Amino acid sequence: MLIAGKCHIFGNDIDTDAIIPARYLNTTDPAELARHCMEDADPTFAGRVKQGEIIVAGKNFGCGSSREHAPVAIKAAGVAAVIAASFARIFYRNAINIGLPIFESPGAAASIAAGDEVQIDAEKGEIVNLTKGETYPVAPFPPFMQELIAAGGLMPYVAGKVRAHV
Amino acid sequence: MGMTITEKILATHAGLEKVEPGQLINARVDLALGNDITAPLAIEEFRKLGVKKVFDPERVVLVPDHFTPAKDIKSAEQAKVLREFAREQGLTNYFEVGRMGIEHCLLPEQGLVGPGDLVIGADSHTCTYGALGAFATGVGSTDLAATMATGECWFKVPETILFRYHGRLQPWVSGKDLILYTISLIGVDGARYMAMEFTGEAIADLSMAGRFTMANMAIEAGGKNGIFPVDEKTLAYIQGRLQRDYRVYQSDADASYVRVIDIDAGKIAPQVALPHLPENARSVYEIDEIKIDQVVIGSCTNGRLEDLQVAARILKGQRVHPEVRLIVIPGTQQIYREALAAGLIDIFIAAGAAVSTPTCGPCLGGHMGILAKGERALSTTNRNFVGRMGHPESEVYLAGPAVAAASAVKGRIAAPEEAI
Ligand code: SF4
Numbered sequence: 001m002l003i004a005g006k007c008h009i010f011g012n013d014i015d016t017d018a019i020i021p022a023r024y025l026n027t028t029d030p031a032e033l034a035r036h037c038m039e040d041a042d043p044t045f046a047g048r049v050k051q052g053e054i055i056v057a058g059k060n061f062g063c064g065s066s067r068e069h070a071p072v073a074i075k076a077a078g079v080a081a082v083i084a085a086s087f088a089r090i091f092y093r094n095a096i097n098i099g100l101p102i103f104e105s106p107g108a109a110a111s112i113a114a115g116d117e118v119q120i121d122a123e124k125g126e127i128v129n130l131t132k133g134e135t136y137p138v139a140p141f142p143p144f145m146q147e148l149i150a151a152g153g154l155m156p157y158v159a160g161k162v163r164a165h166v
Numbered sequence: 167m168g169m170t171i172t173e174k175i176l177a178t179h180a181g182l183e184k185v186e187p188g189q190l191i192n193a194r195v196d197l198a199l200g201n202d203i204t205a206p207l208a209i210e211e212f213r214k215l216g217v218k219k220v221f222d223p224e225r226v227v228l229v230p231d232h233f234t235p236a237k238d239i240k241s242a243e244q245a246k247v248l249r250e251f252a253r254e255q256g257l258t259n260y261f262e263v264g265r266m267g268i269e270h271c272l273l274p275e276q277g278l279v280g281p282g283d284l285v286i287g288a289d290s291h292t293c294t295y296g297a298l299g300a301f302a303t304g305v306g307s308t309d310l311a312a313t314m315a316t317g318e319c320w321f322k323v324p325e326t327i328l329f330r331y332h333g334r335l336q337p338w339v340s341g342k343d344l345i346l347y348t349i350s351l352i353g354v355d356g357a358r359y360m361a362m363e364f365t366g367e368a369i370a371d372l373s374m375a376g377r378f379t380m381a382n383m384a385i386e387a388g389g390k391n392g393i394f395p396v397d398e399k400t401l402a403y404i405q406g407r408l409q410r411d412y413r414v415y416q417s418d419a420d421a422s423y424v425r426v427i428d429i430d431a432g433k434i435a436p437q438v439a440l441p442h443l444p445e446n447a448r449s450v451y452e453i454d455e456i457k458i459d460q461v462v463i464g465s466c467t468n469g470r471l472e473d474l475q476v477a478a479r480i481l482k483g484q485r486v487h488p489e490v491r492l493i494v495i496p497g498t499q500q501i502y503r504e505a506l507a508a509g510l511i512d513i514f515i516a517a518g519a520a521v522s523t524p525t526c527g528p529c530l531g532g533h534m535g536i537l538a539k540g541e542r543a544l545s546t547t548n549r550n551f552v553g554r555m556g557h558p559e560s561e562v563y564l565a566g567p568a569v570a571a572a573s574a575v576k577g578r579i580a581a582p583e584e585a586i
Contacts, residue, residue: 013354013355013443015549015551015552017530017531017549017551017552017553017554018551018552018553021531021553021558022203022232022530022531022532022554023531023532025203025232025233026233026237026238026240026241026244027240027244028206028207028210028244039558040552040553040558041552043558059355060354060355060358060388063354063355063388064290064385064549064551065289065290065530065549066204066287066288066289066290066292066304066305066306067203067204067306068204068207068288068306068307068308069203069207072207086355086358088355088358088388089358089359089388089390090290090304090305090306090385093305093306093309094305094306094307094308094309097306097308097309098306098308142190144190144320153308154308154309154312155211155214155215155308155311155312158215158312158315158316159214159215159216161316162215162216162217162315162316
């Protein structure tokens with residue numbers, strides 16, 4: 001999987017209330033959620049972000065509530081991937097489950113600047129900063145997660161298993 | 167090498183003799199929970215699977231508690247999705263407005279969780295049930311959908327941090343203060359992906375309400391679950407509530423921990439967490455004059471009878487400060503009735519507080535007390551993130567019910583002793 005795009009930078013401990021405030025949680029419509037993506041961290045983000053761009057953040061990205069609306073909003077806003085120094089547990093799980101590519105790389109998170117063009121090579125386990133000419137390692141997914149991702153997320157994976165049972 | 171309580175519960179539910187941290191397992195789930203925000207998404211996904219029936223209509227619990235009683239048309243539509251799904255599936259544990267409560271107060275109270283259970287909930291504070299010696303953790307809507315269909319869920323076995331709280335608690339110090347102090351010690355990601363096991367004589371002394379409060383906020387340190395050893399207090403709590411078998415697990419003496427943290431609980435003062443992270447907690451005595459506009463007493467963290475009793479002890483015969491709005495929200499209908507019978511509700515109303523039917527309401531900035539730009543609240547809830555209770559330029563300070571009640575009287579953040 002190769003993902004390339006321009007980066008938007010966020011800080012540490014970006015919580016799910018900042019990603020999609022609760023005042024917009026009275027809907028599950030991805031397009032509507034996308035309109036408010038990252039609103040309480042950067043109210044201009046949803047208006048600026050373009051299809052295929054990348055979010056880069058510090059540690060503990062997605063901490064707080066279990067709302068899946070958070071990765072859904074990011075994905076529906078057109079964001080191709082999130083790179084962070086680390087992810088909160090439920091966000092990590094939700095992102096994998098809905099098929100939003102996420103990459104844990106403290107090196108990348110520390111060095112990438114706003115507007116940098118980067119290319120993520122999931123198989124090789126590296127992120128190349130095309131603007132700065134730097135390369136950062138990224139941890140590969142454990143085999144079970146690769147299976148989930150290859151199936152297209154948790155539901156197709158479970159659907160396969162449910163069908164196998166009947 | 168022995169195992170921790172968390173590892174033992176996960177191993178049993180995965181049908182394995184032994185598990186180790188880092189291992190990915192597929193485990194049987196005793197109870198799966200959703201609410202009016204997370205379940206509609208889960209139900210959508212469930213339908214896509216083409217499965218007709220949930221794995222067990224007694225083990226899927228739906229509680230409309232966040233935006234209920236419905237705050238607007240969209241919320242009403244979401245709640246309706248739950249209601250109709252519950253009827254169609256014949257769920258025995260669907261709790262309607264007027265018979266409900268905030269999910270994490272409600273499930274233990276109704277005897278739906280017991281020691282040794284494995285519970286998942288599409289709500290991050292599902293970790294609350296660890297107070298009963300259960301493994302309970304928050305997941306997303308898609309995980310809930312998959313579990314509703316199969317009765318199973320995948321887990322990575324977490325490493326465990328052992329916390330040992332020594333000594334006796336100071337007056338007015340509660341579970342809330344212990345957990346805020348602990349989060350300030352390790353940070354909001356200090357237990358990321360990990361189990362937090364709470365032990366020591368200060369924990370043995372702590373009430374069940376205090377333990378629920380602590381387990382509830384494990385997620386605020388990034389924890390996967392918080393867990394307590396089962397003792398006679400736990401057994402007394404489940405007596406008359408839990409109608410089925412349960413199993414008590416204890417950590418082995420040679421269980422392995424990634425970290426052991428000793429805390430002198432006798433030295434901990436009532437805590438207040440400053441905006442905008444729960445880790446910004448400090449002693450209330452170190453806080454300068456901070457005026458407040460609103461106080462909220464309630465939530466899955468501190469909406470239990472004991473919390474209301476503590477608040478009432480301070481508010482009895484006093485008036486809420488003229489420039490403060492005090493909102494009190496009992497956690498469940500049963501707590502509401504008990505508080506009424508004990509005369510607590512009258513104390514609150516006489517003091518000038520607004521008392522609400524159980525709801526998450528202001529805790530997540532939903533309704534029932536949203537903050538305007540520049541306003542400041544002191545709240546017994548669990549998160550003080552930017553915009554959590556309203557306008558992105560409002561502020562939330564977190565504390566226990568004693569500091570909350572005292573602050574409501576004083577009009578500024580105050581120590582309990584100042585208001586009695
Ligand atoms: S009271 Fe607050 S933290 Fe608890 S379940 Fe409701 S919204 Fe979540």
